[in-house]
Amino acid sequence: MKKTLFACAFAGVLLFSCEVEEETQNLELQTVNLSMKNMVAVDIAQLPPATPIAKLDLKTSNLQFAKANNTEQNEFSELQSRADALNALLIPYGVQLEKMEYYSADAAGRTVFFSDTGNKQLGSDFVPNDPRNAGGETVPYIIDGTQLTTASGLNTFGAIENVMNTWNEVTCSDGLELPNFGVSPTDIGFISNVFFGFGGSNGFFPGIIVQAGILPSDFFDLVAPGGGSFILGVTFTLTYIEDINEDGVGDVAIKEIYYNDAFNWQDTVATGGGVDFETVALHETGHALSQAHFGKVSITESNGKVHFSPRALMNAGYSGVNRVVEKTDKAGHCSNWGNWPNN
Numbered sequence: 001m002k003k004t005l006f007a008c009a010f011a012g013v014l015l016f017s018c019e020v021e022e023e024t025q026n027l028e029l030q031t032v033n034l035s036m037k038n039m040v041a042v043d044i045a046q047l048p049p050a051t052p053i054a055k056l057d058l059k060t061s062n063l064q065f066a067k068a069n070n071t072e073q074n075e076f077s078e079l080q081s082r083a084d085a086l087n088a089l090l091i092p093y094g095v096q097l098e099k100m101e102y103y104s105a106d107a108a109g110r111t112v113f114f115s116d117t118g119n120k121q122l123g124s125d126f127v128p129n130d131p132r133n134a135g136g137e138t139v140p141y142i143i144d145g146t147q148l149t150t151a152s153g154l155n156t157f158g159a160i161e162n163v164m165n166t167w168n169e170v171t172c173s174d175g176l177e178l179p180n181f182g183v184s185p186t187d188i189g190f191i192s193n194v195f196f197g198f199g200g201s202n203g204f205f206p207g208i209i210v211q212a213g214i215l216p217s218d219f220f221d222l223v224a225p226g227g228g229s230f231i232l233g234v235t236f237t238l239t240y241i242e243d244i245n246e247d248g249v250g251d252v253a254i255k256e257i258y259y260n261d262a263f264n265w266q267d268t269v270a271t272g273g274g275v276d277f278e279t280v281a282l283h284e285t286g287h288a289l290s291q292a293h294f295g296k297v298s299i300t301e302s303n304g305k306v307h308f309s310p311r312a313l314m315n316a317g318y319s320g321v322n323r324v325v326e327k328t329d330k331a332g333h334c335s336n337w338g339n340w341p342n343n
Contacts, residue, residue: 039188039201039203039204040203040205040206041202041203042089042093042194042202042203042204044089044193044194044202076112076224079112079114079223080114083114083195086195089194090238091241094132094240094241094242094253095204095238095239095254096114096115096239096241097115097191097195097236097237097238098113098114098115098237098238098250099112099114099236099237100112100223100234100237101234101237101287101292101293102220102223102224102227102231102232102233102234102235103231103232103233103234103280103317103318104230104231104316104318105230105231105232105263105318106230106317107315107317108230108316109231109293110316112224123249123250124239124249124252125250125251125290125336126139126207126252126290127244127245127251127252128340128341128343130207132240132244132253133207133208133253134181134205134207134208135179135207135208137175137177137341138176138178139176139178139208139209139289140179140181140207141164141180141181141208141209141211141288142180142181142182142184142188142208142210142211143157143160143180143211143213144183144184144187144188144189144210144211144212145184145185146184146185146186146187147187147212147213147214148213148214149214150214150259150261150265151214152264152265152266152274154265154267154277156259156277156281157183159267159278159281160211160281163278163281163282163285164178164180166323166325167282167285167286167289170325170333170337172330172333172334172337173333173334173340175337175339175340176337176340181208186201187199187200187213188205188212189201189210189212189213189256190202190203190204190210190254190256191212191238191254191256191258192212192215192258196219196222196223198218198222200212204253204254205254206253207252207253208254208255209255209256209257210254210255211257211281211285212256212257212258213258214258214259214265215258215260216228216261216262217260217261217262220234220260227260228260228262229262232259232263232275232280233258233260233280233283234284235257235258235284235287236254236255236257237252237255237287238252238253238254238255239252239253240253247343252290255287255288257281257285257288259277259280259281259284263275265277268320269323276320276321276323278323279313279320279321279322279323280318282313282322282323282325283318286313286329286333289333289337290336291314291329291332291333292332293314293315294314294315294328294329294332295309295311295312295315295316295328296309310328311326312326313326313329314328314329314332
C-alpha cells in the first residue's frame, strides 16, 4: 500500500514530504524544508519530437553484439542530431547536454559524449558554492515519487536511500554531504521529457542529483539500439556553458538517473534472484558523482562468460551483487571529492 505523496511550493521555497508504506516496511521520509532556486522551466515548443531508433537483432552473442555497436555508429547519429537540437534550444539557459553513461547487463555499457561544452574538454565536476546551483557546499538529491515501484514489485525507495548513504559515508570525502531534498509527487525527469518525449518535466533542478525513477524498455531503445534489452540504468549529465571557476573542467548543472523496468529488479541479498537494484543504483549514482566506467572486460567465447579486470563497482557491465565501494572505485571518488569543498 502506498500513501499519497505531496509537495508545496511558495516564494522560492519547496516543501516535500513523503511516506511510503509497503507490507512489512514502513519507509518514512522526514519533511525537508528546501531553500533553493525554483525549477528552471524550459520552453520546448520548438524542439522536434524524438525519433525512435531501430532495434538491433539481439540473437548474437555478447561479444558479437559489442562488436556490432562499434560498427554501427550511424545508429547514434539520430541521438547526436537530437542532442544538437536540444543544445541549441538550451543556449539561453546556459546549459548543454554533455554525455550519457549507461550500465548494461551484457558488459557492453558505454559513455556517449554529445558536446564538449564551454572549455572544449570532455569531463565535468560539481563546483562548490556555485551560485547557479542549489547545494552550496553540498550535493543534494531528490527522488521521483511517481516511479518508485518496479514491474517486479520492488519499491526502490529504501535501496536509493541506502545507496546515497553508502556514497555519503566514504571516508576520504568527509567534506561532501549528500542531503535528501525530498520526494516529488510529480514526474520530474527533464531529459526523459525534452530529449525523448517520455513524460517528465519541462524544467530542471540546478545542481541536484535527480533519481528520476523506473521507465519502460522503450525509453532505453531510444538511448541505444536495442537498449531496452540490455541497459540496466543510465545517467545523463548537463553542464554549464560557462566554466565559472576557470579550471578547464565543465561545471555540472544537472544529473539525472533512470532505471529500466524490463528487468526483474530485486533485493537480491534477500531473495537470491533477479538483478540487484541497489547494486545498479550504486553504480549509476557513482556516475552522478563524476565517476567514469572502470576496468577491462573480456568474454570467453566458448561459454559467453564475462570477466572484469579488476572487478569493481564502476565496471561497465553488471556482474552480480556489489554494494561496496571497492578500492579502485574509492580511488576515483577520492580524486574527485577528497579536497571538497576546497577544490
